[in-house]
Amino acid sequence: MSRLIRKKYDELTKDQQQTFDNVVENRPVKPMDGHIGGPFDVWVRSPEMGKRMVGLGGFFRFRTSVDRRYIELAILVTGQYWQAQFEWYAHEPMAREAGVPEEVIQAIKKATTPTFSHQADQVTYNLAREIHTNHTLCNETYRQAVKLFKEVGVAELIGLCGFYTTVSMTLNAFDVDLPDGVEAPF
Numbered sequence: 001m002s003r004l005i006r007k008k009y010d011e012l013t014k015d016q017q018q019t020f021d022n023v024v025e026n027r028p029v030k031p032m033d034g035h036i037g038g039p040f041d042v043w044v045r046s047p048e049m050g051k052r053m054v055g056l057g058g059f060f061r062f063r064t065s066v067d068r069r070y071i072e073l074a075i076l077v078t079g080q081y082w083q084a085q086f087e088w089y090a091h092e093p094m095a096r097e098a099g100v101p102e103e104v105i106q107a108i109k110k111a112t113t114p115t116f117s118h119q120a121d122q123v124t125y126n127l128a129r130e131i132h133t134n135h136t137l138c139n140e141t142y143r144q145a146v147k148l149f150k151e152v153g154v155a156e157l158i159g160l161c162g163f164y165t166t167v168s169m170t171l172n173a174f175d176v177d178l179p180d181g182v183e184a185p186f
Contacts (some may be wrong), residue, residue, distance in 0.1 A: 002177045004041055008033060023054055037179075038086055038174040053166070054079040060163050064156040066149055068098040070124040074157055075164050076100070076108050077128035080186075082168035086176045088185040109185060120148050124157065129159050 012020060023040050024031060035041060036172060043050035050168065064071060072095035079087035095105055107114035116122040126141045137145070145154045170176075178184060 003142075003176050004045075004048045004174045005160060005174070006035055006041075010175045012018065012044065013047075016044050019047040019050040019054075020044050022051060028060075038090060038176065039167050039174075042170050042174050042176070056163055057167075060156070060160045064153070066153045066156055067120075069100055070149075070157070071097075071160060072098040073100050073104070073121060074128040074160050077125060078132065078161050078164040079168055080108050080111060081129075081132040082165065082172060083186045084168035084171045085184045085186060087164065087168050089182060090151055090180055092185070119144075123148055127154070127157055128161050131158060132165075152162070 008018065009017065013027060020036070023036055023044065026064065027036070031037075036044070040050075040054070043053050061071065062184075070092060075091045076088070076095050078084075079091060092109075096102065100121070101117070104114040104116065104125075114121075114125065116125065123144045127137060127145050130137050130141055142154070145157070149157065
């Protein structure tokens with residue numbers, strides 16, 4: 001059960017309502033009760049932070065120089081590292097849709113090292129895994145990542161891992177619920 005006290009739209013402050021409206025403006029599901037889901041309800045409570053987090057999330061999901069496949073792969077590694085139930089639930093289908101192979105998705109979910117058939121998948125996995133577990137990158141992973149994604153792409157992937165760490169921490173700290181009937185992935 002979520003720790004966040006659920007509020008109706010009219011219980012939000014004017015600033016919170018504005019942030020709420022900005023969040024739902026570009027989402028496919030339009031909530032009617034003041035509840036958005038995921039980390040968004042938490043972020044709405046701090047409108048300034050919420051605006052910035054939503055903007056940064058939009059950048060990472062839709063405007064980086066890195067292909068969507070590798071973005072979603074790095075998000076899965078991050079979600080699994082943090083055991084963020086909602087994060088995994090939300091991004092597993094997105095990763096599949098972006099072309100991440102099913103066997104890679106399932107291996108990451110089980111915390112086993114996947115077998116990769118694409119070098120860029122391997123490099124992305126290594127980068128995300130190393131930054132979480134070692135808090136740095138080995139020289140070889142860094143070199144390979146720059147070769148594939150250039151410095152800008154490496155900066156974006158590292159920033160993405162940090163952003164989705166914040167998302168995962170938010171989801172875990174506030175014990176954000178999965179939708180009814182959804183089995184927890186971890």
